[in-house]
Amino acid sequence: MKILSVNAGSSSLKFTLMEMPEEKEIASGLFEKIGLSDSSYTIKYNGEKIKKDCPMEDHTVAVEKLMSELVDLNIIASLDEIEGVGHRLVHGGQEFSESVVLNDEVLDRVAKYNILAPLHNPANIMGVKAFMKVMPNVVQVGVFDTAFHTTMSETEYLYPVPYEWYELYKVRKYGFHGTSHRFIDMTIRKYLNNDNLKVISCHIGNGGSITAIDSGKVVDTSMGFTPLAGIMMGTRSGDIDSSILEYMASVTGKNIVELTNDLNKKSGLLGVSGVSSDSRDVEAAAESGNERAILAQEMYARKIANYIAMYNNLLGGADVICLTAGVGENSKTMRKMILEKIASLGVELDESKNDFRGEFRCITTNNSKIPVYVVPTNEELMIAIDTMNFVNQK
Numbered sequence: 001m002k003i004l005s006v007n008a009g010s011s012s013l014k015f016t017l018m019e020m021p022e023e024k025e026i027a028s029g030l031f032e033k034i035g036l037s038d039s040s041y042t043i044k045y046n047g048e049k050i051k052k053d054c055p056m057e058d059h060t061v062a063v064e065k066l067m068s069e070l071v072d073l074n075i076i077a078s079l080d081e082i083e084g085v086g087h088r089l090v091h092g093g094q095e096f097s098e099s100v101v102l103n104d105e106v107l108d109r110v111a112k113y114n115i116l117a118p119l120h121n122p123a124n125i126m127g128v129k130a131f132m133k134v135m136p137n138v139v140q141v142g143v144f145d146t147a148f149h150t151t152m153s154e155t156e157y158l159y160p161v162p163y164e165w166y167e168l169y170k171v172r173k174y175g176f177h178g179t180s181h182r183f184i185d186m187t188i189r190k191y192l193n194n195d196n197l198k199v200i201s202c203h204i205g206n207g208g209s210i211t212a213i214d215s216g217k218v219v220d221t222s223m224g225f226t227p228l229a230g231i232m233m234g235t236r237s238g239d240i241d242s243s244i245l246e247y248m249a250s251v252t253g254k255n256i257v258e259l260t261n262d263l264n265k266k267s268g269l270l271g272v273s274g275v276s277s278d279s280r281d282v283e284a285a286a287e288s289g290n291e292r293a294i295l296a297q298e299m300y301a302r303k304i305a306n307y308i309a310m311y312n313n314l315l316g317g318a319d320v321i322c323l324t325a326g327v328g329e330n331s332k333t334m335r336k337m338i339l340e341k342i343a344s345l346g347v348e349l350d351e352s353k354n355d356f357r358g359e360f361r362c363i364t365t366n367n368s369k370i371p372v373y374v375v376p377t378n379e380e381l382m383i384a385i386d387t388m389n390f391v392n393q394k
Contacts, residue, residue: 002026002081003387005380007088008127010119011035013062016380017075017082020388023381027075031062041065045075059130067134084139085131086387088179088379089124091117092144093170099147099386102128102140110142116170116225139394141387148182149175151217159225173229175221177203181211183382184322184375189216191360191373198315200308203377204334205325206234206277210304212311212318220314222307228264231303234277237267238303272296279327279334301334305341312345318370321347324377330357335374339363345370 007014013031018024027045039056042049043066050073056062070076087102091113100106107125114121132140149157157173158166165171184201199213208231211221222230222238232238245259254262270277273296275285285293312318321342327334332354339349346369354363356374364372 001083001388001391002076003384003391004082004085004131005088005383005387006085006127006131008059008124008130010123010126013059013066013127015066016384017070018381018384020384023384025380027070028380029066031056031066034059034062041069043069043073045073059126060133063130063134079135082135082138084141084387084391085135086141086143086383087124087128087131088145088383089128089142090120090145090176091174092142092146093174094150094172096142096144097147097150099141099143099390101390102132102142106142116174139387139391141383141390143179143383143386145176145178146174148178149173149211149218149221152220156220171225173221173224175209175211175218176223176227177207177209177211177221178218179379179382180324180377181209181213181218181221183377183379184324185213185216186382187360187375188320188322188373192320194319198317198319200311200315200318200321202304202308202321202323202328202338203325204231204304204323204327206279207236208233208304208325208327210307210311212314214315220311228260231307232272232300233268234279235265235268235270237263237271269296269300272299279331283331283333297334297337301337301341304338308338308342309345312342312370321370321372322375323372324375329374329376332356335363339372347372 001020003018003020005016011034016028017026019026027043029041029043031041033039034056035058040051040053042051054065056065067079089110093113107128111125128140159171180203181201185199188199189195189197196215201211201213203209207227209221209223210231212219228236230238248254248259269279269282273282273293275282275293282293282296286297308321323335335354336349339347348365348368350363350365353361358376360375362371362373
């Protein structure tokens with residue numbers, strides 16, 4: 001069967017068309033600047049790539065254009081071939097602990113969490129409604145970034161703040177990148193033929209989070225109430241002393257919204273290096289001797305390593321560490337820096353295995369007490385798997 005995996009933004013629509021259960025990608029693409037004057041789209045299929053400028057006043061028009069192109073380009077013979085559409089939904093609060101078939105009633109429930117993800121949830125919902133309008137008889141499935149983390153205990157997800165903050169305002173750790181961490185955990189457990197693994201999953205890209213998983217259930221994760229918490233990222237600060245905000249407000253005159261924006265968009269690798277939020281640019285600058293870039297690289301690796309060490313302790317000893325996403329999959333330099341900083345855990349890098357990009361591979365020696373694998377993530381496939389399972393239940 002053919003399944004569409006969709007990630008809708010406020011002015012964008014990213015899609016992957018997959019043949020399931022073969023897990024074969026048929027086509028993918030991106031519709032950009034929807035609702036703006038210079039909207040366009042790109043579609044990749046069969047080794048080809050097309051890009052067209054096209055006015056798209058809203059997401060419904062974008063979906064209609066996508067459907068017509070899939071047929072016109074002979075990617076599919078008819079729309080009847082698409083049996084399910086899976087949608088990335090960022091926030092499901094505590095309520096949605098797994099993927100769910102979407103309808104108007106469910107979308108109303110999801111919309112309650114817009115306040116917790118104001119930049120993402122409304123856009124995600126807008127995308128769902130566009131597909132529901134264009135393809136009313138096709139199964140629509142919501143796959144939540146937060147769902148995988150709902151197995152955390154109160155000990156881990158509660159903050160040491162007044163308890164009524166949680167009771168009245170739902171202030172707690174939610175965690176994100178759950179679809180990626182779930183895919184990594186599923187993949188490594190299948191590869192090692194062990195459903196009871198203690199896994200430390202490291203999703204390190206422009207955004208980043210570390211997750212401790214025991215037998216398929218999340219014990220703890222580094223992102224928190226929002227994706228701002230945890231490790232240092234491309235433009236996000238990660239964990240800092242919250243009193244810095246009051247201090248910076250007093251000395252700069254900035255308000256809390258402006259300061260939070262600084263922490264989200266002007267910090268991390270960009271803020272420290274002054275070069276870029278792209279780790280490749282920072283790495284190149286460090287190699288050329290840029291001292292701030294060198295500092296940023298060192299801080300980045302250390303903060304990731306510290307979370308790995310903490311989660312190794314939390315799990316009572318991890319069975320495996322997995323590195324994924326843009327940096328984890330592609331930067332041999334950062335992988336080496338991180339592993340050197342967790343040598344006290346008995347992790348031993350095999351440098352001859354580390355010179356590669358974007359492959360599934362173990363990069364530690366046979367003597368390493370904890371094996372470390374690079375596992376390319378595939379959130380679109382995870383969404384397609386969940387959607388396929390619901391289609392099969394019809």
